[in-house]
Amino acid sequence: MVLAPLHLLRQTELDYLTMDYLAEVTMSILHKQMIRDSNKGWATDLQVWLEAGGLSELRDKDVRLVTNAGGANPHACAKMVLALARTIDWWHCRVAIVDGDDMLALIGSLEEEGTGLSFDPAYEVDRVADAELTRDLLSANAYLGGGGVARALELGADIVITGRVADASLITGCMLHAAGWAGIAEAEGAAVAGPVHAWAPESVDSPLDVLAAWTVAGHLIECGAQVTGGNATDWATIEDLANVGYPVAEVGFDGSVVISKPENTGGVVNRRVVAEQLLYEIGDPSAYITPDAIIDITEVTLTEIGKDRVEMKGARGLAPTPWLKVSACRIDGWFAASELIVPGQDCLSRAQRMDEVLRARLEHLTELHIHTEYLGAGALSPPALRPPVELFEVVVRWAASSPRRGDIETFGMAIAPLVLTSPAGVSGMGARARPRQQLRFIPLLVKRGLIEQAVRVRTFQSRAGRLADRHNWIEDSMFSRLQRMSERRNEHRLRGRLAEGLLRRLVEPAEEEVRH
Amino acid sequence: MSEVWIPLSRLAHGRSGDKGDLVNIGLIAHDPAWLPLLIDAVTPERLAEWFAGWTDGPFRVYPVPGVGGINCILHRILQGGGTVCHRLDAQGKALGQVVLRAMVPVNEKAARKLGVDLS
Numbered sequence: 184m185v186l187a188p189l190h191l192l193r194q195t196e197l198d199y200l201t202m203d204y205l206a207e208v209t210m211s212i213l214h215k216q217m218i219r220d221s222n223k224g225w226a227t228d229l230q231v232w233l234e235a236g237g238l239s240e241l242r243d244k245d246v247r248l249v250t251n252a253g254g255a256n257p258h259a260c261a262k263m264v265l266a267l268a269r270t271i272d273w274w275h276c277r278v279a280i281v282d283g284d285d286m287l288a289l290i291g292s293l294e295e296e297g298t299g300l301s302f303d304p305a306y307e308v309d310r311v312a313d314a315e316l317t318r319d320l321l322s323a324n325a326y327l328g329g330g331g332v333a334r335a336l337e338l339g340a341d342i343v344i345t346g347r348v349a350d351a352s353l354i355t356g357c358m359l360h361a362a363g364w365a366g367i368a369e370a371e372g373a374a375v376a377g378p379v380h381a382w383a384p385e386s387v388d389s390p391l392d393v394l395a396a397w398t399v400a401g402h403l404i405e406c407g408a409q410v411t412g413g414n415a416t417d418w419a420t421i422e423d424l425a426n427v428g429y430p431v432a433e434v435g436f437d438g439s440v441v442i443s444k445p446e447n448t449g450g451v452v453n454r455r456v457v458a459e460q461l462l463y464e465i466g467d468p469s470a471y472i473t474p475d476a477i478i479d480i481t482e483v484t485l486t487e488i489g490k491d492r493v494e495m496k497g498a499r500g501l502a503p504t505p506w507l508k509v510s511a512c513r514i515d516g517w518f519a520a521s522e523l524i525v526p527g528q529d530c531l532s533r534a535q536r537m538d539e540v541l542r543a544r545l546e547h548l549t550e551l552h553i554h555t556e557y558l559g560a561g562a563l564s565p566p567a568l569r570p571p572v573e574l575f576e577v578v579v580r581w582a583a584s585s586p587r588r589g590d591i592e593t594f595g596m597a598i599a600p601l602v603l604t605s606p607a608g609v610s611g612m613g614a615r616a617r618p619r620q621q622l623r624f625i626p627l628l629v630k631r632g633l634i635e636q637a638v639r640v641r642t643f644q645s646r647a648g649r650l651a652d653r654h655n656w657i658e659d660s661m662f663s664r665l666q667r668m669s670e671r672r673n674e675h676r677l678r679g680r681l682a683e684g685l686l687r688r689l690v691e692p693a694e695e696e697v698r699h
Numbered sequence: 700m701s702e703v704w705i706p707l708s709r710l711a712h713g714r715s716g717d718k719g720d721l722v723n724i725g726l727i728a729h730d731p732a733w734l735p736l737l738i739d740a741v742t743p744e745r746l747a748e749w750f751a752g753w754t755d756g757p758f759r760v761y762p763v764p765g766v767g768g769i770n771c772i773l774h775r776i777l778q779g780g781g782t783v784c785h786r787l788d789a790q791g792k793a794l795g796q797v798v799l800r801a802m803v804p805v806n807e808k809a810a811r812k813l814g815v816d817l818s
Contacts, residue, residue, distance in 0.1 A: 515783060
């Protein structure tokens with residue numbers, strides 16, 4: 184199996200490769216990892232494909248990588264990339280980090296200053312963030328727009344590692360740079376975090392519509408193969424999903440957008456699958472709120488303009504809201520899930536009896552909450568949509584939570600005995616469930632200004648690359664010579680050791696100040 | 700006016716996903732001309748019937764005429780959100796396919812005129 188980004192790099196011509204790694208609660212998980220180990224807290228999947236040849240493909244094909252894999256710790260992620268670059272003699276590799284999304288330290292003061300709101304999308308009524316809601320937060324990260332990414336590219340970054348930049352804004356950031364908007368912003372000394380529609384050159388008639396189109400392009404490709412045939416209703420007629428092609432967005436400075444995929448790959452890009460992805464995980468389609476603009480997709484049209492090519496038109500943009508969304512999380516008790524399978528006649532009745540037995544045995548744990556599902560009997564459908572079916576077997580799944588870890592351990596120990604002590608024919612399914620901490624997701628809104636001030640863009644390069652770039656007196660060949668010398672240090676012990684020391688000092692990652 | 704009940708999958712295709720404690724189900728009519736039938740078939744009231752017991756809503760349905768679709772929002776359906784939801788489908792990813800098999804009423808005359816397969 185070839186990793187998706189390698190696929191794309193090898194099969195097609197790209198200017199930018201963008202990769203979104205962050206689901207809603209990923210930041211909290213990464214934050215927990217960083218607390219345990221200061222070198223962690225970023226999406227390690229990035230390292231897997233960079234090591235598997237991805238980094239040299241990026242260099243050899245001159246493709247710039249933009250990713251939010253930095254998660255809670257972009258700095259450590261950038262260090263990993265620089266260290267990898269060193270192993271392939273890419274001394275000049277310039278890595279930028281975009282951060283400033285971490286709001287945890289600020290959250291406490293939001294209430295009194297009126298700069299934070301709790302956010303209830305169900306009623307579109309927001310209230311000032313209160314202490315109850317924001318107590319004991321594990322992480323709180325603002326969704327940044329594309330401005331930071333654009334500035335990083337403006338600074339010459341080959342690889343841009345960000346914290347919680349909104350998924351689609353990774354793409355918007357590339358376009359802000361490519362179309363020259365970020366250059367104007369830098370020349371005018373505009374704040375790096377936007378609002379970015381103000382950066383547009385005067386020749387652009389409706390910058391917000393252009394931004395909207397770029398953002399929709401980003402939205403369409405941010406879930407990878409979901410726009411090329413994955414997770415599609417038409418699964419039965421979509422061919423060769425085993426080799427599904429990953430999406431390419433051809434995006435114009437004027438806001439033209441065509442979604443396609445590399446030739447000779449599986450899956451499909453047609454109006455139907457693109458439409459499914461267009462509506463994926465959005466709210467009000469006339470006001471889809473992103474950090475860069477509010478997007479209206481109600482009049483978006485999708486046209487098949489060739490084999491596996493769909494043109495998107497008609498996205499409209501409105502000025503962004505004065506707030507940015509912050510996703511916060513806190514630890515919320517303990518959780519475990521367990522399953523057993525019940526076969527044969529009356530399996531559902533026997534499964535239900537087994538559930539009664541379990542609940543009676545755990546009745547004394549007053550804080551334990553158990554949710555029972557009968558998989559195969561329509562568990563994924565709400566009761567009103569469950570058709571009557573005759574079952575051959577049913578899987579009972581119990582999901583349990585409690586503020587007390589001990590309750591969950593007791594729950595876990597109560598499952599296996601059911602095989603011997605409840606209705607006939609029950610069969611086990613795997614090991615005892617281990618308690619894990621539950622994270623509760625808390626959406627908040629924070630005044631844009633607070634975040635705009637906090638966003639930082641810094642570029643890093645190995646010292647060797649910096650020297651070479653600045654003084655133009657170190658040739659790449661010199662490094663290979665030093666390296667060969669250090670490899671032969673057994674033959675020329677002293678000379679070798681000197682060479683190794685010099686080499687280490689030259690390639691040690693060093694911070695370079697941003698010029699802006 | 701006579702009505703005929705058909706599986707929603709005859710009218711539309713779709714996909715679902717989550718955000719916080721809500722699930723969205725994007726449904727697209729097989730033919731953009733069928734959008735009025737889709738809007739009549741999948742109303743907030745009908746979503747409330749289907750999802751009774753899982754959430755009291757609110758339920759919202761937004762038309763997306765450009766692609767001949769609607770976006771359905773089911774609030775408070777994930778028991779607090781995907782990370783704390785006790786259901787196996789904790790992020791509602793299955794609900795798109797789940798609702799496509801639901802039976803919905805369509806205006807028979809209009810549906811025939813538009814060529815919807817009513818068999």
